[in-house]
Amino acid sequence: MSRVLITGAAGFLGSHLCDRFIKEGHQVVAMDNLITGSIKNLEHLFPLENFEFFHQDVSNYVHVSGDLDYILHFASPASPIDYLKIPIQTLKVSSLGTHNLLGLAKAKKAKILVASTSEVYGDPLQHPQSEEYWGNVNPIGPRGVYDEAKRFQEAITMAYHTYHGLDIAIVRIFNTYGPRMRLNDGRVLPAFIGQALRGEDLTVFGDGSQTRSFCYVDDLIEGIYSLLHADYPYPVNIGNPDEISILDFAEEIIKLTGTDQKIIFKELPKDDPMQRRPDIKKAKELLSWEPKVNRAEGLKITYEYFKSLSEEELYKMEHNDFTKYIKK
Numbered sequence: 001m002s003r004v005l006i007t008g009a010a011g012f013l014g015s016h017l018c019d020r021f022i023k024e025g026h027q028v029v030a031m032d033n034l035i036t037g038s039i040k041n042l043e044h045l046f047p048l049e050n051f052e053f054f055h056q057d058v059s060n061y062v063h064v065s066g067d068l069d070y071i072l073h074f075a076s077p078a079s080p081i082d083y084l085k086i087p088i089q090t091l092k093v094s095s096l097g098t099h100n101l102l103g104l105a106k107a108k109k110a111k112i113l114v115a116s117t118s119e120v121y122g123d124p125l126q127h128p129q130s131e132e133y134w135g136n137v138n139p140i141g142p143r144g145v146y147d148e149a150k151r152f153q154e155a156i157t158m159a160y161h162t163y164h165g166l167d168i169a170i171v172r173i174f175n176t177y178g179p180r181m182r183l184n185d186g187r188v189l190p191a192f193i194g195q196a197l198r199g200e201d202l203t204v205f206g207d208g209s210q211t212r213s214f215c216y217v218d219d220l221i222e223g224i225y226s227l228l229h230a231d232y233p234y235p236v237n238i239g240n241p242d243e244i245s246i247l248d249f250a251e252e253i254i255k256l257t258g259t260d261q262k263i264i265f266k267e268l269p270k271d272d273p274m275q276r277r278p279d280i281k282k283a284k285e286l287l288s289w290e291p292k293v294n295r296a297e298g299l300k301i302t303y304e305y306f307k308s309l310s311e312e313e314l315y316k317m318e319h320n321d322f323t324k325y326i327k328k
């Protein structure tokens with residue numbers, strides 16, 4: 001059995017990763033500063049013997065006692081609204097935070113997998129995006145704090161590999177959705193579903209001709225799990241290549257929710273990428289991985305999850321009181 005540190009453990013992807021490692025019988029050390037994560041995503045794991053939680057900001061010094069076999073660095077605000085609100089923390093967690101975790105990985109002789117992003121491609125001029133494409137990023141635009149920090153993260157992770165011989169993996173994650181996304185995180189799927197559930201109009205930014213390709217969370221976690229166990233230190237795209245325009249996506253959500261909401265158009269945020277679709281040839285060849293859940297199935301599960309939330313959760317941020325979960 002391995003002992004695994006997962007940062008950003010209370011977040012959407014972090015909590016699903018914790019579940020996966022626990023399911024395989026591993027020992028999970030979970031860490032989160034709870035700025036954007038929700039402790040509710042982990043509450044079912046607190047009673048387990050092989051789960052520990054530390055309320056810690058990995059941009060500061062990170063201490064973990066005992067051995068570690070793997071580190072998965074998933075701490076970071078990940079929605080455009082969040083990184084506009086907390087730009088400095090966004091920059092720090094993928095730069096200083098990554099540096100701390102690389103140091104920890106080196107000290108523990110652990111393998112580290114870092115969560116990179118399709119945002120390293122910026123507003124891409126190559127379509128679909130393969131790992132060889134270097135991207136089109138505005139360093140000082142509103143998304144620069146996320147994009148450049150993630151690019152730096154890849155660079156320093158690779159430097160630890162080439163200079164120190166550290167065992168690394170880099171996953172470039174494309175738009176992902178599923179249960180445990182925050183309804184108010186500003187991303188398009190929770191935004192649309194939340195609007196439909198509250199009886200509000202759906203806000204399409206720009207004319208809705210921009211495209212995204214949405215991957216269901218279980219597929220993504222499977223891809224990450226395989227990549228961690230592969231011997232490949234270069235970036236690998238994990239995502240679903242099924243591309244759709246945001247306007248068509250809004251119409252799908254209206255059909256799914258059976259509501260008669262109108263679509264209203266709002267200004268397109270600055271530097272919003274016009275198109276995004278992963279080229280997943282590498283993941284297919286290297287990991288024999290490809291997504292299995294189609295959008296209709298994935299959206300149905302996700303909608304059921306959001307429908308099950310209470311009124312309060314539909315309107316408010318979740319309250320992060322983790323003290324009640326701490327083992328005495």
Ligand code: UDP
Pocket residue numbers: 079080175186187188189191192203204205206210212246268269272273
């Ligand atoms: N978007 C939208 N309405 C919303 C929220 C987002 O039309 O209420 C658009 C956004 O402009 C972008 C796409 O949906 O083109 C995906 O946005 P998201 O924030 O989910 O993630 P991104 O892929 O841009 O990082």
